[in-house]
Amino acid sequence: MKVYYDKDADFNIIKDKIVTIVGYGSQGHAHAANLKDSGVKSVNIALKENSLSISKAKSAGFNVISIDEASKNSDILMLATPDEIQGKLYKHHIHNTLKSGSALAFAHGLNIHYGLIEPREDIDVFMIAPKGPGHTVRSEYQKGGGVPSLISIYQNKSGNAFEIALAYGSGLGAGRSGMIETTFREECETDLFGEQVVLCGGLTELITAGYETLVDAGYAPEMAYFECLHEVKLIVDLLYEGGIANMRYSISNTAEYGDYVSGKRIINQETRKEMKKILSDIQSGKFTRDWMMECEVNQPHFKAMRNKSKKHSIEVIGKKLRDMMPWIGKNKLVDTKKN
Ligand code: NAP
Ligand code: MG
Numbered sequence: 001m002k003v004y005y006d007k008d009a010d011f012n013i014i015k016d017k018i019v020t021i022v023g024y025g026s027q028g029h030a031h032a033a034n035l036k037d038s039g040v041k042s043v044n045i046a047l048k049e050n051s052l053s054i055s056k057a058k059s060a061g062f063n064v065i066s067i068d069e070a071s072k073n074s075d076i077l078m079l080a081t082p083d084e085i086q087g088k089l090y091k092h093h094i095h096n097t098l099k100s101g102s103a104l105a106f107a108h109g110l111n112i113h114y115g116l117i118e119p120r121e122d123i124d125v126f127m128i129a130p131k132g133p134g135h136t137v138r139s140e141y142q143k144g145g146g147v148p149s150l151i152s153i154y155q156n157k158s159g160n161a162f163e164i165a166l167a168y169g170s171g172l173g174a175g176r177s178g179m180i181e182t183t184f185r186e187e188c189e190t191d192l193f194g195e196q197v198v199l200c201g202g203l204t205e206l207i208t209a210g211y212e213t214l215v216d217a218g219y220a221p222e223m224a225y226f227e228c229l230h231e232v233k234l235i236v237d238l239l240y241e242g243g244i245a246n247m248r249y250s251i252s253n254t255a256e257y258g259d260y261v262s263g264k265r266i267i268n269q270e271t272r273k274e275m276k277k278i279l280s281d282i283q284s285g286k287f288t289r290d291w292m293m294e295c296e297v298n299q300p301h302f303k304a305m306r307n308k309s310k311k312h313s314i315e316v317i318g319k320k321l322r323d324m325m326p327w328i329g330k331n332k333l334v335d336t337k338k339n
Contacts, residue, residue, distance in 0.1 A: 001180060001181070002180070002181040003178045003179065003180050003181075004151065004166055004169075004175065004178070004179040004180075004181065005175050005176070005178060005179070006170050006175035006176060007175075008166060008175070009163075009166035009167050009169065009170035009175050010163065010166075010167060011038065011039070011167050011170050011171060012167075013160070013163055013164055013167040014035075014040055014075075014076065014164060014167040014168055014171060015039055015040060015041060016041060016042075017040070017042070017075035017076055018042045018044070018073060018074050018075045018076075019035055019040050019042065019043050019044070019074065019075065019076045019078070019168075020043075020044040020045070020046050020065070020070040020073075020074040020076070020077050020078070021035075021043070021044070021045055021046070021078045021080050022045075022046040022047075022067055022070060022077065022078065022079050022080060022081055022089070023045075023046075023047070023053070023079070023080040023081035023082075024045050024047060024051075024053040024056055024057040024062075024080075024339075025053065025080065025081070025082075025134065025339075026133060026134030026135060026339070027080040027107045027130070027134035027137065028045065028053075028078075028080035028081075028134070029056070029057075029060070029134065029138065029338075029339040030130075030134040030135065030137035030138035030141070030172075030339075031078055031080060031107070031134075031137070031172060032045055032057070032060075032062055033060065033138055033141075034137065034138065034141045034171060034172045034173050035168070035171040035172065036062075037141070038170070038171035038172075038173075039171070040171055043062065043063075044062065044063045044064070044065050044070060044074070045057040045062045045063070045064050045065070046064070046065050046066065046067045046069070046070035046071075046077075047064055047066075047067070048066075048067065049066070056337070056338055056339065059338070060338070067089065067093040067094070068093050068097060071093060071094045071097040071098045071099070072097050072098075072099060073099065074099065074102060075099070075102050075103065076102065076103045076105055076164065076168065077094070077098065077102065077103070077104050077105065078105040078106075078107065078168075079104070079105065079106055079107070079111075080107055083108060083110045083111060084291065084292065084295040085295075086111045086116070086117060087111055087116035087117055087292075090111070090117045090119075095120060098120060098123060100122045100123070101122065101123065101157070101158060102123055102124070103123060103124035103125070103126060103158075103161065103164055103165075104119055104123055104124070104125050104126075105125075105126050105127065105128065105165075105168065106125075106126070106127045106128075106129070106184075107127070107128065107129050107130065108127070108129050108187070108188065108191060109127055109129065109152070109183075109184035109185065109187045109188035109191075110188050110192075110288065112125065112127075112154050112184045113184045113185050113188040113189075114188075114285055114288045116288075116292070119154070119155060121155070121157065122157055123155065123157055124153070124155055124156060124157050124158050124160075124161035124164060125153070125154040125155040125161070126151070126152065126153050126154065126161050126162075126164065126165035126168070127150065127151065127152045127153075127154070127165075127184060127187060128149050128150075128151055128165060128168055128169045128172060128174060128179070129149055129150040129151075129152075129187050129191065130147045130148075130149045130172070130174060131147060131148050131149060131150065132147040132148075133333075134339075135333040135334050135339065136333060137172065137173065138339075139333055140173065140177075141172070141173035144176075145173070145176055145177060146172070146173030146174050146175065146176035146177045147173065147174060147177065148174060148177040148178045148179070148180065149169055149172065149174035149178075149179050149180070150179070150180050150181075150182045150186075150187045151165050151166065151169055151174075151179040151180065151181055151182070152165075152181065152182050152183055152184055152187060153165060154184055166179065189279075189282050189283055192282045192287060192288075193278065193279050193282055196278055196282075196287075197275050197278055197279075203232070206266070207228050207229050207232060207314070208312065208314060210224075210227070210228035211224045211225065211228040211229065211314050214227065214228065215313070221313060221314075221317045222317060222321060224314075225314060225317050225318055225321055226321070229314065229318060230321070235247055235251075238250050
């Protein structure tokens with residue numbers, strides 16, 4: 001496996017290019033701001049008419065253009081909109097107008113890997129996929145660090161696609177922590193698996209189930225919240241800093257013994273079997289097909305699940321408790337009015 005750093009990249013390659021980020025959400029705002037701060041002279045944001053993001057991008061000082069204009073004029077066009085709309089966006093606003101010889105860039109391999117976008121042959125196609133949320137891509141960069149990213153080339157028309165991708169990743173801050181060379185397939189399948197099984201699906205369900213078990217047994221919801229949600233960050237900080245052994249060094253022997261004997265009762269053979277099934281659904285394309293079908297009918301289940309979980313008592317009690325800890329809200333990573 002090859003890892004590339006800033007020293008391997010020539011940032012000058014993209015300094016004078018016209019770079020347009022389509023979408024100004026989690027990844028979009030971070031790519032735009034980091035590239036601009038790194039010294040790319042022309043960074044534009046492309047948005048649809050009436051987009052709620054227009055005012056956010058303008059207040060941050062960016063030039064906002066239409067997607068059709070961006071497609072005609074950009075040297076690098078990064079698609080940073082939700083994955084589920086990229087196929088139609090590409091078909092209707094990009095495929096026919098994209099400047100020949102330019103580069104189409106992705107922050108995730110899904111649309112290319114599952115064939116939802118079949119790019120024209122006269123362009124470069126690359127991916128810089130940060131291994132972290134967009135808001136962290138920005139906050140780490142501002143601290144002088146960077147979020148490690150995966151780098152891959154799908155099409156190398158210019159013969160320089162890899163050098164352009166390295167320069168883009170370097171501007172994003174990824175070259176400070178490492179750009180790992182991979183394929184669209186590997187990035188996409190491992191990313192979907194990680195977020196479903198461990199990082200998002202696995203973790204939120206674990207937290208919620210632990211919280212509900214304590215509350216149902218008559219313990220105070222405040223106590224359950226601190227124990228099962230708030231403390232996750234404290235433990236994750238130790239894992240992030242030095243791995244599992246580092247975390248176990250810091251916790252008590254009692255906690256460590258409980259970790260060994262009870263952890264395996266929670267993540268048991270059944271859970272592992274289910275993990276394999278989830279991985280096959282990702283590999284066969286079933287997950288993506290189901291998700292795209294859900295999007296075709298305007299996401300009714302998705303929206304219902306989102307609304308239901310927002311009303312869960314862990315969210316209600318959490319808000320109350322966090323309001324008592326105002327320092328948590330200072331320098332928030334997510335400020336929905338701005339990014
Ligand atoms: P996001 O925050 O959901 O993107 C929202 C932005 O896209 C908003 O500016 C939104 O404008 C705009 N948008 C929505 N529909 C649009 C349309 N039809 N035309 C133009 N703009 C439109 O997206 P994201 O989570 O950053 O994901 C972007 C890409 O990065 C995806 O490929 C994703 O897989 C990848 N990625 C994301 C993360 C992450 O941290 N989220 C991590 C790694 C990779 P409005 O304000 O008008 O809705
Ligand atoms: Mg991910």
